[in-house]
Amino acid sequence: MLFSDTLHTALEGLKRNRMRSLLTTLGIIIGVGSVVLMVSIGTSFQRYILDQVETFSGDTFEVNAKGMEQVGKDINTITFGDVEAIRNLSTVKNIAPAIFVTERVQYGTKQIAPYIFGTTKELFANWSMKIGEGRLLTDADVKGAASVAVLGPQAAEDLFENQNPLGKRITIGSRKFTVVGILEEIGSPLASQLESIVYVPFTVAKAMMGRTAYVDYISLQSTGDNEMTELDITTLLRQRHNIENPDNDPDKDDFIARSFAQATEIIGTVTMSITLFLGLIASISLLVGGVGIMNIMLVSVTERTREIGLRKAVGARGRDILLQFLFEAVCLTLLGGIIGLMGGVVLGFVLVLVAAKFLGTIHYTLSLWAVVASLATSIGIGLAFGIFPARKAAQLTPIQALGYE
Amino acid sequence: MSTPKHIPLIETKKLCKSYFNDDLETPVLFDIDLVIERGEFVAIMGPSGSGKSTLMHILGFLDHHTKGQFLFQGEPATKMDEDTLAKIRATRVSFVFQAFNLLPRTTVFQNVLLPLLYHPTIPAAEREGRVQRAIEAVGLSERSTYLSNQLSGGQKQRVAIARALVTQPEVIFADEPTGNLDSASGTHVMAALQALHRAGHTIILVTHEQSTAEHAERILKIYDGKITDDLRSFKRRHAKDGITIEK
Numbered sequence: 293m294l295f296s297d298t299l300h301t302a303l304e305g306l307k308r309n310r311m312r313s314l315l316t317t318l319g320i321i322i323g324v325g326s327v328v329l330m331v332s333i334g335t336s337f338q339r340y341i342l343d344q345v346e347t348f349s350g351d352t353f354e355v356n357a358k359g360m361e362q363v364g365k366d367i368n369t370i371t372f373g374d375v376e377a378i379r380n381l382s383t384v385k386n387i388a389p390a391i392f393v394t395e396r397v398q399y400g401t402k403q404i405a406p407y408i409f410g411t412t413k414e415l416f417a418n419w420s421m422k423i424g425e426g427r428l429l430t431d432a433d434v435k436g437a438a439s440v441a442v443l444g445p446q447a448a449e450d451l452f453e454n455q456n457p458l459g460k461r462i463t464i465g466s467r468k469f470t471v472v473g474i475l476e477e478i479g480s481p482l483a484s485q486l487e488s489i490v491y492v493p494f495t496v497a498k499a500m501m502g503r504t505a506y507v508d509y510i511s512l513q514s515t516g517d518n519e520m521t522e523l524d525i526t527t528l529l530r531q532r533h534n535i536e537n538p539d540n541d542p543d544k545d546d547f548i549a550r551s552f553a554q555a556t557e558i559i560g561t562v563t564m565s566i567t568l569f570l571g572l573i574a575s576i577s578l579l580v581g582g583v584g585i586m587n588i589m590l591v592s593v594t595e596r597t598r599e600i601g602l603r604k605a606v607g608a609r610g611r612d613i614l615l616q617f618l619f620e621a622v623c624l625t626l627l628g629g630i631i632g633l634m635g636g637v638v639l640g641f642v643l644v645l646v647a648a649k650f651l652g653t654i655h656y657t658l659s660l661w662a663v664v665a666s667l668a669t670s671i672g673i674g675l676a677f678g679i680f681p682a683r684k685a686a687q688l689t690p691i692q693a694l695g696y697e
Numbered sequence: 698m699s700t701p702k703h704i705p706l707i708e709t710k711k712l713c714k715s716y717f718n719d720d721l722e723t724p725v726l727f728d729i730d731l732v733i734e735r736g737e738f739v740a741i742m743g744p745s746g747s748g749k750s751t752l753m754h755i756l757g758f759l760d761h762h763t764k765g766q767f768l769f770q771g772e773p774a775t776k777m778d779e780d781t782l783a784k785i786r787a788t789r790v791s792f793v794f795q796a797f798n799l800l801p802r803t804t805v806f807q808n809v810l811l812p813l814l815y816h817p818t819i820p821a822a823e824r825e826g827r828v829q830r831a832i833e834a835v836g837l838s839e840r841s842t843y844l845s846n847q848l849s850g851g852q853k854q855r856v857a858i859a860r861a862l863v864t865q866p867e868v869i870f871a872d873e874p875t876g877n878l879d880s881a882s883g884t885h886v887m888a889a890l891q892a893l894h895r896a897g898h899t900i901i902l903v904t905h906e907q908s909t910a911e912h913a914e915r916i917l918k919i920y921d922g923k924i925t926d927d928l929r930s931f932k933r934r935h936a937k938d939g940i941t942i943e944k
Contacts, residue, residue, distance in 0.1 A: 293814055293815050294814075294821065297814045297821075301814065304803070304807070308801070308802045308803070598798060599800060599801075601798075602798045602800070602811075603811070603815070604759075604783070604786070605757075605759060605786060605792050605798075606786065606787065606791065606792075606811055606812035606815055606860070607783055607784070607786045607787020607788070607812060607815035607816065607864075608783065608787075608815045609779065609780055609783040609815075610779060610783075612815060689759075689760070690759040690760075690786075691754050691759045691760045694759070694794070694798070
């Protein structure tokens with residue numbers, strides 16, 4: 293029997309039982325639809341999160357004292373000497389130390405409590421932050437301990453609402469500052485914390501916080517090889533802090549040195565794991581759909597025993613019958629797969645559109661592999677769950693199948 | 698110079714058939730010796746349970762015998778593998794069943810087309826013409842697009858006959874072809890089988906009715922699994938309905 297005839301015969305068989313065929317595929321439609329939906333939503337959000345993170349250059353490193361996130365706690369592991377020593381490394385450029393000022397910021401009667409970074413101009417370059425209005429901090433501001441401040445766009449809005457902050461005098465703690473610049477919006481909800489930061493010269497923060505030895509944070513960029521930079525910094529700081537750590541156990545260090553590329557990689561891995569996990573859960577319904585196909589195909593074989601007998605009586609070989617029933621199962625699952633794929637894409641697209649209303653820019657992402665994998669899985673399920681009923685059909689002798697005693 | 702040995706179309710020697718249920722043997726046919734020549738119209742006649750259908754199934758390669766010999770054109774059936782048997786069913790024999798066995802919810806055309814799908818040598822381009830000629834031969838051209846369930850019993854059996862002749866097989870087996878029909882439809886069906894016989898086909902008819910068997914030119918009587926009589930039909934009936942089938 294020709295391949296095209298077998299395919300045609302299988303399709304005719306399905307057409308004769310349209311409603312049942314459609315209901316049989318429902319399990320696969322729901323299964324593939326769920327997998328595609330989960331995976332596409334997962335990848336869309338993964339892309340979204342990575343896009344936000346990748347706003348920062350992959351070459352950017354940060355060195356924290358451990359426990360830095362506990363604002364207000366006096367952390368004293370990274371010294372001015374460390375900053376200068378790191379600055380002298382050949383694998384490092386654009387070093388920007390920072391001291392956090394824990395004070396309130398006031399303009400008129402309006403008061404906010406943002407993060408206040410005492411830093412240098414290099415920080416803006418490292419974080420890919422651009423000036424919106426006015427100017428950034430300069431070396432002269434740092435050198436002369438000028439009472440000037442640059443505001444993140446959110447901080448500017450919180451403090452000044454509709455007024456132009458440029459040139460206005462704000463109060464930080466008990467000291468007056470002139471607003472000299474407002475940063476451009478990053479436009480990402482993930483970066484909203486960054487947009488609320490107020491920046492003052494490093495020397496000013498140092499004086500305000502009475503620091504003589506320690507910084508809270510260092511931002512810097514690698515000159516090329518991130519791994520080499522990380523190794524240089526880690527080796528240097530362990531040496532300076534007298535830390536013996538031949539096993540490279542991060543728990544033994546009193547600092548954390550990591551690149552944004554590493555952070556991006558970690559986020560990518562985590563979000564991918566979540567996507568795969570969701571896909572895996574959804575694929576359970578695919579399995580259930582497959583069992584449904586097998587069940588219906590078995591019923592179909594029993595119901596069509598006389599037809600099988602007739603086909604054998606007019607010359608069909610066992611493999612013709614096997615292929616016919618296998619094709620029927622594969623056609624059912626492939627059809628279900630295509631409908632499920634389309635349904636999953638449409639539903640995912642709509643959900644992402646809705647999410648975009650709340651999150652801003654988020655693009656629907658569906659990788660080609662997900663499409664190929666879902667269709668291949670559909671065919672695989674058809675083959676796997678169709679083979680048993682098809683073999684059962686093929687093994688019937690003509691006389692058994694024709695229903696004779 | 699010796700003349701070539703004559704080889705009959707069908708020959709059985711001491712052919713036996715038993716059914717087995719676990720260790721329990723139920724013999725159905727005993728030592729059947731039979732020769733059927735090309736172009737014969739043979740009726741196998743006997744009461745219900747006599748083994749006539751079983752014999753037809755063995756001769757039509759639908760079932761296997763358990764002892765003795767069955768030779769088709771001199772070739773022993775026991776030496777044929779499943780693919781060879783399928784090929785013989787596709788090309789050299791065909792069947793008309795009592796219950797018609799048409800594909801449900803399928804058109805007359807598609808039902809008649811069915812054997813051609815499994816025929817190893819007839820090219821796809823020839824199929825349509827062959828199907829149309831077969832449908833025309835049984836007088837159902839006007840109904841070729843009808844679904845099988847829209848036909849009367851007689852029409853269904855004529856579709857089955859068209860399906861049987863579409864591959865131009867050497868032997869057509871008909872198992873109680875008039876069993877489910879009224880007498881007028883039965884006459885049409887027998888006329889069609891006689892026309893097929895005149896066109897050169899070998900016809901093997903299984904029936905329990907004397908009147909139906911009398912349409913054949915030879916009647917084999919079977920009783921309790923044994924052939925009890927092998928007779929020429931002296932008062933052969935001729936069913937007339939104007940059907941002419943060309944080979």
